[in-house]
Amino acid sequence: MRTLLEQAGGSLDDVGHITVFIVDNSMRDHVNKQWFECFPDEHDRPHRVCGLFPRNFIGVCQLPQSTGVPPANCIGELRRCIEEFGFVGCNLNPDPSGGYWNSPPLTDRWWFPLYDVLQELDVPAMVHVSASCNPNFHTTGSHYINADTTAFMQLLVSDLFRDFPKLRLIIPHGGGAAPFHWGRYRGHAMALKRPPLPELMGEISTLTPAFTTSPEST
Numbered sequence: 001m002r003t004l005l006e007q008a009g010g011s012l013d014d015v016g017h018i019t020v021f022i023v024d025n026s027m028r029d030h031v032n033k034q035w036f037e038c039f040p041d042e043h044d045r046p047h048r049v050c051g052l053f054p055r056n057f058i059g060v061c062q063l064p065q066s067t068g069v070p071p072a073n074c075i076g077e078l079r080r081c082i083e084e085f086g087f088v089g090c091n092l093n094p095d096p097s098g099g100y101w102n103s104p105p106l107t108d109r110w111w112f113p114l115y116d117v118l119q120e121l122d123v124p125a126m127v128h129v130s131a132s133c134n135p136n137f138h139t140t141g142s143h144y145i146n147a148d149t150t151a152f153m154q155l156l157v158s159d160l161f162r163d164f165p166k167l168r169l170i171i172p173h174g175g176g177a178a179p180f181h182w183g184r185y186r187g188h189a190m191a192l193k194r195p196p197l198p199e200l201m202g203e204i205s206t207l208t209p210a211f212t213t214s215p216e217s218t
Contacts, residue, residue, distance in 0.1 A: 043077070047085040059087035060126070063114075067097040072113035082121045090118075092125040092169075094151050099134030099143050106151055107158035115164045124168035124205070127151045148176025156189060156200060170205045 043061055050057045061081035063074040071092075081087040092114075095101050104110040106127070118125055132143035148171050161167060171178075178185055186197055194200070 043081050043085065043087075047081075047087075050085075059085055060089045060091065061085075061087050062091050063093070065093050065096040067100075067102060069096075070113070071111050075114060075117050078114070078117060079121070082123055087123075089124045089126065089170075091128050093129055094127055094154075095129050095147060097133070098130060099132035099137045101150075105154045105158075107154050107160045112163075115160075115167050118168075119164055119166045122166070124170055126170040126172060128172055144173055145176050148173050149178060150176075152176060152178045152185070152204070153188075155204060156185060156194060156197075157192060161200075168205070175204075 043059075046057075046059055050059045059081065061078065063071070064077055065071065065074060078090055081090070094103070094106050096103060127148070129143060129147040132139040134143070137143040137146065151169075151171055152175060155161075155169070182197070189195070189197055189200070
């Protein structure tokens with residue numbers, strides 16, 4: 001594993017977020033596969049915890065995505081986690097490159113095989129990026145929020161939910177900038193002759209932050 005990581009531009013210090021900080025993007029899928037071979041219980045362990053503490057935890061899986069690799073490659077692991085472990089959803093990374101956005105938008109046919117299975121299994125996907133490899137974007141301070149907003153806008157200008165009427169997507173962190181610039185997005189929807197935003201929001205859930213006040217006010 002040490003040799004594999006060093007060849008990919010990483011080190012053993014990266015274990016735990018192993019495919020995030022690999023410099024050579026072309027190596028990410030290879031490392032993903034090797035990682036699952038070395039640690040095949042990547043989702044087994046959360047499943048065991050959920051079984052031990054069913055009142056406290058419920059399972060959601062992380063798809064083994066890599067930049068440049070079709071999302072359809074993740075379907076096997078998604079099925080395993082939902083059908084065998086009883087997990088209730090998955091995390092869907094719209095930017096496996098870590099801030100360079102070289103994958104097609106979420107509304108592209110590139111993602112459709114995965115959406116087909118999400119509809120079939122009747123489980124939602126939370127649209128959530130991983131760490132940023134791009135020095136222009138701080139991971140939690142900008143990359144996360146940028147991604148939430150980008151995903152929302154991609155969905156606004158598309159007919160994705162016409163093609164996948166039972167698809168359910170969750171955008172975390174309150175929906176990025178969308179709630180704070182609602183007039184802007186409403187205007188875009190009107191100018192582009194898109195459905196009213198409330199209709200779109202019927203297909204998208206936005207998770208609000210757990211803390212809505214500053215530490216000083218609590």
